[in-house]
Amino acid sequence: MKLLSLCCMVALLVMAAACTEQQPQDAPPTADPTSVTTPSPSPGGGAEPAATLMPSTWVADGVISGGEYASSKEVGPGYTVHWNNDAELLTMGLEAQVEGWVAIGFDPTSRMNEADMVLGWVEGGQAILQDQFSIGPTGPHPPDTDLGGTDDLLERAGNEQDGTTVIEFSRRLDTGDAYDRVLVPGQTVHIIWALSSNDDPTPMHDVGRGSAEITLATA
Numbered sequence: 624m625k626l627l628s629l630c631c632m633v634a635l636l637v638m639a640a641a642c643t644e645q646q647p648q649d650a651p652p653t654a655d656p657t658s659v660t661t662p663s664p665s666p667g668g669g670a671e672p673a674a675t676l677m678p679s680t681w682v683a684d685g686v687i688s689g690g691e692y693a694s695s696k697e698v699g700p701g702y703t704v705h706w707n708n709d710a711e712l713l714t715m716g717l718e719a720q721v722e723g724w725v726a727i728g729f730d731p732t733s734r735m736n737e738a739d740m741v742l743g744w745v746e747g748g749q750a751i752l753q754d755q756f757s758i759g760p761t762g763p764h765p766p767d768t769d770l771g772g773t774d775d776l777l778e779r780a781g782n783e784q785d786g787t788t789v790i791e792f793s794r795r796l797d798t799g800d801a802y803d804r805v806l807v808p809g810q811t812v813h814i815i816w817a818l819s820s821n822d823d824p825t826p827m828h829d830v831g832r833g834s835a836e837i838t839l840a841t842a
Contacts, residue, residue, distance in 0.1 A: 685782030710842035750781025
């Protein structure tokens with residue numbers, strides 16, 4: 624009898640162990656789909672293009688500081704042109720090793736003819752800038768206002784120090800004036816330049832002149 628009871632107990636223990644091994648295990652936790660962050664696709668499914676921005680540090684004060692201009696080019700000995708642009712506005716700094724006037728002309732048809740020009744100098748601590756237009760291959764280049772046009776320079780400033788003259792100005796890419804060239808973002812612009820040791824804009828350049836190309840930013 625005792626042997627029968629012992630056998631029954633052993634059988635019950637074996638069955639209990641088997642049932643314990645067959646208990647389903649907890650499934651691993653699944654990720655909550657609401658917690659997954661998916662980057663939003665850009666329009667058209669491609670990568671988001673980087674915007675071309677004009678530096679926010681620009682100010683017309685006659686001082687060219689680091690980071691103020693997105694682009695710079697030495698167009699002639701001792702003469703560097705700095706510029707920014709967006710879709711509507713051009714800002715520019717002319718930096719030259721002279722104590723006279725500094726000039727730049729945009730997109731002449733031949734030599735100086737029909738060049739849209741800016742000429743500036745510093746006299747008695749005051750910057751004087753003129754929006755000009757060349758009416759011949761060697762000039763003259765009177766102010767636009769003398770030809771019935773308008774002065775379309777917006778902000779303007781200049782400084783002369785230690786033998787270097789800095790002229791800064793801004794203008795719209797399309798001023799609406801017949802005596803100003805229409806400039807376009809991304810355009811490669813043919814420019815002419817000239818330097819003088821004299822503040823008087825009447826005599827011809829006596830320090831240097833030349834031509835170059837600058838490329839405007841794609842806005």
